[in-house]
Amino acid sequence: MEKTVFEKSRPGRLGVMPPESDCPEANIAELIPEDMRRGEAPPLPELSECDVMRHFVNLSQKNYSVDTHFYPLGSCTMKYNPRRNEKAASLPGFTDIHPLSEDKDAQGSLEVMHELQNALAEITGMDAISLQPAAGAHGEVTSLFTVSRYFHDLGEDRNIIIVPDSSHGTNPASAALAGFKVVTIPSDADGSVDLKALKEAVNEHTACLMLTNPSTLGLFEAHISEICRIIHEAGALMYYDGANMNALMGIARPGDMGFDLVHINLHKTFSTPHGGGGPGSGPVGAKGRLAAYLPGPRAVKAEDGSYRLQRAEKTIGRVKMFWGNFLVIVKALAYIRTLGGAGLKRASQAAVMAANYMRVRLKEAYHLPYDRMCMHEFVLSADRLKKEKHIHALDVAKGLLDRGFHAPTIYFPLIVEEALMIEPTETESLETMDAFIEAMLDIAENESSESLAKAPETLPVTRLDETKAARKPVLQWPQ
């Protein structure tokens, strides 16, 4: 157990000191009205620089990460995060530039943004891209603001968003946040959108269908053209949740399938690191008349070759301060410039091949509810193990942690009982995948619910009492 920084603190111990002012002295206390003055220094921990370094390095060693372990977390695309991208993003010309610098002083940043906008437009088949949203869910709600404004301008009363029951939880949550009513439709026996249910759900109040393709089952939506036709004939729009774009780079484009709006996760498909939960970046793309509504400003190129920030004609406005998670944007462009068009396609091909290899090797020992060619990920069920040996998906996950692997995504999508969602990505070697497969087979064959109940046993802590954490929440170190 690593003590907290508060337990390590000693009164009067100094850490790193900032530079001192060389301006004439000022009576600071007098500059602040008395009732706004903080009486004592804030109760921050007092540690030496060495203490601080050791504390955080020791803590870092209590994590699994892509750089230390195979991390087949479905839907999260935990591919290798290239360090040349980090190096590009740490250049002082990028880190030191103030966001309110004049355009003429920010030509390098603006060109980076413009290049990425163009590349993403080509990869997704969209007409225009805005880089402003900070994450995937932020891109979702941004797109739905766009939908809302678009129909408002058309004078149409459309307040319903349709989502499949296999969708990410962010989809309905984003729809609700943007002020829409949510209608959830079931999937059919193949795991696809149930066309009959879709037709019944669609009416003149439908604004948009939010769809992930490949779906969260890792399956390509075979009837996508028909789905788009149904939605468009009803006067509604198609929204593409780009969480699974890693299967499709250079293979197929949402714009060509009939989607009107997309978001892309730079921190999934385009290799920028997840950082323990963020920062991400969730650019949005739009086709045709919707492009005029994108948030911004965005980078545009003038005839003389210079760049400037400009708002779209009917923009929904700003969804974030400044222009986007710029350093993440640099990293994503570095990834695209490293691989080029052919390299991106090969990455998607390898991601799909890897997922199918693992699917085929695991489908006997586990239940594969949708047994057909998958895209970049697939979903197994531990329902048989549960029935036969009382082993749950959670137990499998914890057993994998003890075997040196991060667990797959579990209990999602919701339509698969005891779901184990596995996404190997294109950057894992065959030996790594084989070792993981062996671990999965070992768990299925040799473990019992009793033996797994103790798992994990090899990590800094054993299974945590989450009920206790929620019943009496302790959310900060006591003061």
Next chain:
Amino acid sequence: MSYIPHTDADVRKMSEAVGVSFEEAAYAAIPEELRLNRELELPEALSESDLLDYFRKLSEANRRFEGGSFLGAGAYRHFIPSIVETVISRSEFLTAYTPYQAEASQGTLQTIFEFQSLICRLTGMDVANASVYDGGTAAVDAVLMAVGQTGKKKVLVSMGVHPQIREVMETYLAGSDIKLEYAPLSAQTGRTELPEIASDTAAVLVQNPNFMGIIEDGPELCRKAHEGGALAAVAVNDPVNLALLKAPGAYGADICCGDAQPFGNPVAYGGPYVGFLACTQKLMRRIPGRLVGMTEDHDGKRGFCLTLQAREQHIRREKASSNICSNEALCALAATVYLCAVGPEGLRRSAEAGMRNAAYFRSRIAEAEGLELVFAGPHMNEFAARFPKGVAEEFNRFLAERSIQGGYVLDGVYSGLEDCMLLCCTELCKKAQIDAWAEAWQAFKERQ
């Protein structure tokens, strides 16, 4: 270049197992007419050395101001200890996902718990979350929490709230039944002038210090909000100032939001930054985003896990308190390391140095011919200066020729302040730079 590890033998083995060739696998499930039957039209691939040259050139196309910069206005250049970069570059932090598997994520979880604790201590609030996107979306969350709690639909927002934060709120609330109304700033003091609070008001949102660098009368504003039956929400501007200012929780704030960028994160052309959001115990179940709690493992050993997840989108879907999933964890880690490294004494010195530099700058403005301070209220480390009609932009260009980045011109940002510029000093600002600015003004005036 490729990051794919497979040898020809590997590819053969996988293809044989699946029964489909490597080339065909990705297309197998895609209808013929939807396949992209051409290569993506993207610029050619670059080797690592060419790539770094490409980005080095681009980064150098951004202007560097050797003579210093006085731009603040929501993004602040502060001293960043070297240790911050070292820690956040650690593979185990950088390349981990959201800590869903708690036992394999104790490092990330404990750092988030420490971040939450530090934000609580600085703001005087009971609960802080693991981070939101930025100061703008944090303010939206604050408003939505207040509306949810009170059931009222009107929010009174000070004009001292950053114009871009107000714009983000307008975008988010445009299609909703929540109404934003604005309270003006006193032309004399620059402090918010609150009208009578109507009984249908969910919250009063003020920024402190406000956009003009003025220290608001926090206790009075919170008292008025509460008297009117509204919640008091305080957006902290540049939280380094909290080293010297009374904690919002100590003067009555129910919700506190802001951007922790100034704690160890570079200005970086606007992102990534890190929104923080904190509230009283009473509002705990309304706060959006991830929360880390302390608990025990099966052996009674202390550990940390994500908690109160019933608020979140992956459980509650359309009934969740927010749609947020990814946050700004690594930037929050930078803030955590920063605060631990500088400690209470270092943070106080930074805040005091910024104020001292700004006080000196104001004294130079006060004595400069043709310039005047716009507001008489108490200033922190930012202030608005008024220029003779129509010259603020031009003077900024004049400064740029001398490699000084001037201030933020308020033309088009605040009506009535068209000829004004917002100037900021942190501890990184030097006396010589302020003197050079003032001398440039003298030279500019003489040239005219």
